[in-house]
Amino acid sequence: xxxxxxxxxxxxxxxxxxxxxxxxxxxxxxxxxxxxxxxxxxxxxxxxxxxxxxxxxxxxxxxxxxxxxxxxxxxxxxxxxxxxxxxxxxxxxxxxxxxxxxxxxxxxxxxxxxxxxxxxxxxxxxxxxxxxxxxxxxxxxxxxxxxxxxxxxxxxxxxxxxxxxxxxxxxxxxxxxxxxxxxxxxxxxxxxxxxxxxxxxxxxxxxxxxxxxxxxxxxxxxxxxxxxxxxxxxxxxxxxxxxxxxxxxxxxxxxxxxxxxxxxxxxxxxxxxxxxxxxxxxxxxxxxxxxxxxxxxxxxxxxxxxxxxxxxxxxxxxxxxxxxxxxxxxxxxxxxxxxxxx
Ligand code: R5P
Numbered sequence: 001x002x003x004x005x006x007x008x009x010x011x012x013x014x015x016x017x018x019x020x021x022x023x024x025x026x027x028x029x030x031x032x033x034x035x036x037x038x039x040x041x042x043x044x045x046x047x048x049x050x051x052x053x054x055x056x057x058x059x060x061x062x063x064x065x066x067x068x069x070x071x072x073x074x075x076x077x078x079x080x081x082x083x084x085x086x087x088x089x090x091x092x093x094x095x096x097x098x099x100x101x102x103x104x105x106x107x108x109x110x111x112x113x114x115x116x117x118x119x120x121x122x123x124x125x126x127x128x129x130x131x132x133x134x135x136x137x138x139x140x141x142x143x144x145x146x147x148x149x150x151x152x153x154x155x156x157x158x159x160x161x162x163x164x165x166x167x168x169x170x171x172x173x174x175x176x177x178x179x180x181x182x183x184x185x186x187x188x189x190x191x192x193x194x195x196x197x198x199x200x201x202x203x204x205x206x207x208x209x210x211x212x213x214x215x216x217x218x219x220x221x222x223x224x225x226x227x228x229x230x231x232x233x234x235x236x237x238x239x240x241x242x243x244x245x246x247x248x249x250x251x252x253x254x255x256x257x258x259x260x261x262x263x264x265x266x267x268x269x270x271x272x273x274x275x276x277x278x279x280x281x282x283x284x285x286x287x288x289x290x291x292x293x294x295x296x297x298x299x300x301x302x303x304x305x306x307x308x309x310x311x312x313x314x315x316x317x318x319x320x321x322x323x324x325x326x327x328x329x330x331x332x333x334x335x336x337x338x339x340x341x342x
Pocket of ligand 1: 201202204205231233251252253254255256257258259260
C-alpha cells in the first residue's frame with residue numbers, strides 16, 4: 001500500500017511532505033530536556049528538522065579565527081541536557097568535520113548529558129577499505145575522531161558502506177532515504193504506466209538498487225564499471241534488459257557525476273528511453289551540475305542531506321527532515337527506530 005501524504009502546516013511553505021507512515025509517534029519534544037545545534041554545513045536542513053519537531057534551533061557561534069582554526073562558542077547552557085548536533089561532513093569536508101568535532105568537544109565540556117551526532121552525509125565514507133597497499137582507512141579514522149570527541153551516538157543516512165557502522169563502538173542508526181524515493185516514484189504520477197527498470201550503476205550498489213526495484217515493482221539491471229583512476233568512471237558492461245524501457249538509476253551519491261553520465265550514455269546506446277536518476281547525497285563536486293544539465297538525463301532526484309550548490313530545473317530535492325526528525329524523536333523517547341527502515 002502506498003503511504004498517504006499528509007501536509008504539516010508548519011512545513012507546507014517549505015514544500016516538505018510528511019508521509020503518514022512515518023508520523024505515528026504521538027509524542028512531542030517540545031519542552032523536553034533536549035537541545036539542537038548545527039554548524040555551517042547545512043543550516044537549512046537543521047532548521048527543517050527543528051521545524052518538523054516544533055523545537056527551536058539553539059544558538060552557537062561557529063566561525064573561524066584569523067588563522068583559519070575553527071572557533072566555537074555554545075551560546076546557552078546544555079548542562080544535563082540531551083543534545084543533537086546536526087552537521088553533514090560535506091564540502092568543505094575538513095572544515096565541516098572539524099566544526100562537528102569541536103562542537104561535540106564544547107558540548108561535552110559543558111556537561112551535556114548525552115550527545116548525538118546527526119551526520120546526514122558522512123564524508124570520507126568512500127575510503128572505507130584499503131584498495132591497495134599503503135592506503136588509509138579514512139572512514140575508520142573519522143569514526144574514531146567523532147567518538148573520541150565525545151559523541152554517545154550517531155544518526156546518519158545511507159552510509160556508502162554499511163560496514164562503517166562497525167567502525168564505531170557507540171550505537172549508530174544508519175537510516176535509509178529509500179522510502180522517501182519510493183514514495184516519490186509511487187505518488188508523483190509521472191512514472192505511472194511506464195515500463196520501468198531500475199539500474200544499479202555499479203556492482204557495489206546492487207543490494208541497494210534491488211531493494212528499490214522491489215519497492216517500486218520493477219525489474220533490475222546492473223552496470224559494471226571500473227575506475228582507471230580516482231574520480232573517473234568507465235562502463236564495462238550492462239546485465240539486464242533496458243531496451244525500450246524508462247530507467248531509474250539508483251545510487252547513494254553523485255560526486256563528479258561521471259558514474260551517472262557514463263551510465264546514462266551506455267543505457268541509451270542499449271536502447272533505453274527516458275533516464276531518471278536517484279541518489280541520496282548530492283555532493284555535486286566541481287562543475288558537475290553544468291555537465292549533468294547537458295546530459296540526456298531527464299530528472300535527478302536527490303535529498304537535502306547536503307545543500308546543492310545551485311538550483312537546476314533538472315534537479316528535484318526531497319527532504320530528509322521528517323525522517324531524521326522521527327529518528328531523533330524515537331531515540332530521545334527510547335522507542336524502536338526499526339519502523340523507519342521499512
Ligand atoms: C560508488 O561506489 C558510488 O556509489 C557512486 O557511484 C560514486 O561515488 C559516484 O561518484 P561520481 O559521481 O564521481 O562518479
